[in-house]
Amino acid sequence: MSLLVTGMILVGALCLFDLVLTLGVVRRLREHTTQLQSLLSHGDRSPGRAGGDVGDFLATTVDGEQVSRDLLTGETLVAFFSPGCTTCRETLPEFVEFARALPGGRRQVLAVLAGDREDSDEMVRTLTPVARVALEDFDGELSRAFAVDAFPSHYVVDSTGALLATAPDVALLRATRAA
Template sequence: MPVVIATFVLVGLLCALNLVLTVGVIKRLREHTDLLAERGGGRLSLAPGDQVGEFSSRTVEGEPVDHRVIDTETVVAFFSPTCGPCKEKLPKFVEYARTVPGGRDRVLAAVAADRDDAAAAEPMVSALAPVARVLAGEDAEQLAEACKVQGFPVILKVNRSTDGRLLVMTDQVDVDRPAVASV
């Protein structure tokens, strides 16, 4: 009989400990939800309809790229060599970029890497170069600032509005399906 009582007491204590830990986790999740809400609802970049800021950069090949050269729908992607999801999404994005109407002239890819990560960024840059105009280092940072990128990966479609402003058309690009021209 004492063994049964001890077992019930032990199970009761474990249940109480589990309840305390669960309440603690719920409290932390609420704090994180509030923090994300303060940062703009957890957005990683500009939302559809937001205006892209000004930028002036050069591709890794030395071609000048700035906010004025984008005159039609363009896919703009942001990757980082230290980002696990970026490494997973990169092959799908490369396949998607191959199908973009207008080819690599309508695809910009920014590989954000510090000087210390430049060597780690090279495989990404090499994979993206055949299908996109690629920006790296400080040039990628300028584009990321213009699009208010706060995390990776981010893939946007941008285009000119009727009044000439460069706007985000969508931040939900499905890279699992071939690209199609907007009507």
């Protein structure tokens, strides 16, 4: 009988320990949710966040056209890809389809390829029919102006340089723009 009581006390202690650990995980998840919500807040005016402003930039596309914040007209879709990024290569067809359907056509889409220029040829060929394409290093002027910290990244910018929407993929961008 004493063995049964000891076993029950041990099981109870283990359940109590598990409950304490579970409550700690829930508390931590709530903290993370709060942090994420503050990062995605539309009231943040910092670069790289919806509601923020794009920094000044001047770049040249692969076609030799100059692009800058001041030369953006209307709502412009700006996307950052890297040729060495597997996710970028996988999501590129969806982006091309999305960009092709935008009003204003190629003039309202800017694709930036960051990284090794030798590996960019295939992506340039894929993007050129639907976007103006610029090449730069990872810490290039466009990446700094948009505060890019991950690839792929997608932005919608108005003619004043204000970020209207940001998203890591086209599906989230569509959802943001539909809201």
